[in-house]
Amino acid sequence: MMTKTAVNDIVTFFETITPQSIARVAELYAPDATFKDPFNDVRGLPAIEHIYRHMFEALNAPRFIVTSQLVDGPASFLIWQFKFYFKNFDKTTEQTVRGGTHLLLDAQGKITAHRDYWDPAEEVYEKLPVVGGVMRWLKKRANS
Numbered sequence: 001m002m003t004k005t006a007v008n009d010i011v012t013f014f015e016t017i018t019p020q021s022i023a024r025v026a027e028l029y030a031p032d033a034t035f036k037d038p039f040n041d042v043r044g045l046p047a048i049e050h051i052y053r054h055m056f057e058a059l060n061a062p063r064f065i066v067t068s069q070l071v072d073g074p075a076s077f078l079i080w081q082f083k084f085y086f087k088n089f090d091k092t093t094e095q096t097v098r099g100g101t102h103l104l105l106d107a108q109g110k111i112t113a114h115r116d117y118w119d120p121a122e123e124v125y126e127k128l129p130v131v132g133g134v135m136r137w138l139k140k141r142a143n144s
Contacts, residue, residue, distance in 0.1 A: 006109030007069060007076045014064040014080070022052045030110040037116035048114075060085040061094075074105045082118075 010028055013021065026045050035041075035048045042048060055062050061084060068079040082097040099118025106112050 003074060003076070003105060003109060004071050006105055007071050007078075007103070009109075010103065010111065011066045011069060011078065014078075015066060017052065017062075017064065019053070019056045022049055022056075025049045025052065028111055029114070030106055030108075030112045033111050033114065035114045038118065058087065060087050060091065074107075076103045076105070077101065078103070 013024060013028055025048055029035075029045060029048055031045055032043060033045070033048060034043045035051060037051075040051050042051065063083050065081045065083065066078050067081060070077045078101045080099060080101065082099065084095055084097075085091055085093070086095065097118055099116055102113075102115045102117070103111050104113040
């Protein structure tokens, strides 16, 4: 099944991404593909490539581990862990963000829509100095 093969190729790309392999984005994404996550909402290959390049500029040793995938025709959902080290603080503790990605593929197996789902408050902001304390306090107040 081509879609399953395409998704396997996409997973391999995510799990082995390097600054050099970002050039392969055009092999995996349609020219007018959309990409949305808690920080970005873009369309087109240059904008999507920029997101991946920025990831390597902003973080040390970023990598994805896809733990589960569901493929249903042209749609798929990937469950993943994103592991990295902050560049500017707590440089020695590996961070983990857990999330999922919904992908829609065209007839050629290229991504036309990429949407990431994860909670930036819990997965990132709470781990930051100063901001983290405020976020944890707000969360505690909201739950009381």
